[in-house]
Amino acid sequence: MTTAAVHHEAAAGGHHELSFVRKYIFSTDHKIIGIQFLFMSLFFLLVGGLLAMMMRWQLGYPGKAVPGGGVLPETMASGGVILPEFYNSLVTMHGTFMVFFAIMPLLVGVYGNYLIPLKIGAPDMAFPRINMASFWIAFGAGIIMLAGFFATGGHAAAGWTSYAPLSARSDLSGVHMGQVLWLVGLIVLGLSSILGSMNYITTVVNLRAPGMTWFRLPLSIWALFITAILVLLAMPVLSGALIMLLFDQTLGTHFFDVSAGGQPLMWQHLFWFFGHPEVYILILPAMGIVSDIIANGSRKPIFGYHSMVFAIGAIAFLGWIVWGHHMFQSGMNPMLGTSFMISTMVIAVPSAIKTFNWMGTLWRGNIHFHTPMLNALAFVSMFVIGGLSGIFMASTPVDIFQHDTYFIVAHIHYVLFGGSLFAIFGAIYFWYPKMFGRMMSERLGKVHFVLTFVFYNLTFFPMHFLGMTGHMRRIYDPTQYEFLRPYQGTNRLITVGAFLLLASQLPFIWNFFWSLRKGAKAPLNPWRDNGLEWTVPSPPPHGNFATTPTVHHGPYEYSSPLTTDDYLPQNQEVRP
């Protein structure tokens, strides 16, 4: 299993000074592109969060004017009170921004770009110009998506899942232009993802440094590699479905409109055939990143490296045959539900393997609680809750009751916030010194972590209880229902938690921007990590490595008996 390092233009490009525009704006450097994705997706994370605040206000205090809501136009709020049609747009766009423009680019766009070449010892991506295109296409998609808020009739309002025929017929939703922009935005974004993932796959396959065998790859790279395969297979299916829906909206086709022979359930099959792998696209890279950080924080090799790799593969594979579990109550033949239920249940097995292996890594370690480690530990403890709560909905009879309630809202947030977002925070704290050459404040990082952890749980844990009462998701005013009125207090508690959760991000925002200029200069390897990215300056120069590194060890040789240090960089040769 030998790999040749392929030299190409990017390596040679470092010799002459590039203009500002070529260096920082239309850059082909994977590190700059990663940083561009970072700023873009953190912006959308904030937008998605603010939309959630408006939803939470309406749910906690239905019919009361949003503080400062007077600035909202007549089409969104009347006298500051959010209108039902705007609420549906909020639901839709919160989900859309968070899934497609925040979490997915934060993991795949930022860390896929930044880490893959550095961690495998390559000078850049295999296709630097395609890489640049993938960022600017995603940027364009973001602009199109934002434009929807200014469209006549409001933004898309059929949910981030856009179930047809509501999403296909503007006479049902009252939205035409917003839905069209939503569709175009996602089609454009899909193109960016497809370009990005083929780049990642090619890079990992072809550009690994000498000695970087498949089973010496860090788990973050394994996860990003398998995720890229998932994206490449899933995204075109979504794009196809989106194009059909766009035709229904604009050209008068009837793919999903039953009145002319269309089939509404076909949308759900196509959407979830993409949508379930998408869930794993949003969690696998987080699992990989967390594995790297936990091994580093524990100063110990990852427990069961090979089974960790196989578990990623197994989760990715099973992710293809479980899409129907989103459709148990959809009218799909119930017999089919049973087979989807079994495949869904089986995913618990590789997930359990991963969890126990993280625990095994901590066992008899020498655990350092730096901010990245705290976030990684939060990932494990919160992902467990999200994973276990999934078993309730996987069980078809229990799902009859829990489906489309706040129980599922709690579940997805335990996976995507408790899981993915804590991993992302960990990753930001961990690789910030490499990206920007400065350290973030550990103290502020810990304040941010503790506040986020507490208020995150205050916000999302009570949603399980709401779900158990039958509280439906996506409803504008729960007090319309007598059986939900007793739980208005819980709704208000969640709303307060959500506001505090947003406020808890202030130390992070401050820390992030303040450290850019004022943070302590980052040393080469502040976390005493084994990865190749820590053998080059912070930040690394264009082209990354002065000479192509040779890899001698796996990525997790911490506390190895071969050395008196408690780490052993992958490129460091030990002579007996």
Added chain:
Amino acid sequence: MHWLPPQASTFASEIDFMFWVILVITGIAFVIVEVGLLWFVIRYRHRPDRRAYYTHGSKTAEIIWTAIPAATVIVLGVWSGRVWGEIKRRDRLPANAVRVAIAAKQFEWNVTYAGADGALGTPDDFTVRNQLHVPVDRPVVVDLTAEDAIHSFFVPVFRLKQDAVPGMRIPVWFEATQVGEYEIACAELCGLGHYRMRGMVHVHTQEDFDRWMLARAAGGEGR
């Protein structure tokens, strides 16, 4: 705070029982993981003289923690499959059930009753908006359709939920066990009035139900 809503159908208690069993199983897993994490994090925290134990894993441990979850979820899966079939399989609808049709549309439930002849699709059928009247202790089969968007017929006390899809006629059944009035909710986002697509189920004794049906079939008023 209550946990789950009251139970008013024959399968509600079985679904709830599964819920609690899964809660116990996942609760045990939850406690093992969280207590384990906390214990390791405290016990093996950094000490200047400590060196981590250098190991790459243990086959035995990994086989154990693969096998136990696998066995558990397979048992849960088989059990779920059986209960699911009893409730939702369309070839197992109860015989001699009261049959009604519900057509969902933005934003109401139109309930069509069979009338005096007891058969749907005959001229004496009549339709009532948002009010579903059924007898207690007798299976009811609802033929669910939708006229515009997808809706979802949800009666929390019955633990029953089923999407209504344009172009499909989906039969679902339940058997109410408690006389009373219960809310029907729409559980699938169906447009701007989704949040107020509310209906009521009225569960009557058989005599009251027959009396109501006769009065309505004769063109009487009775809600």
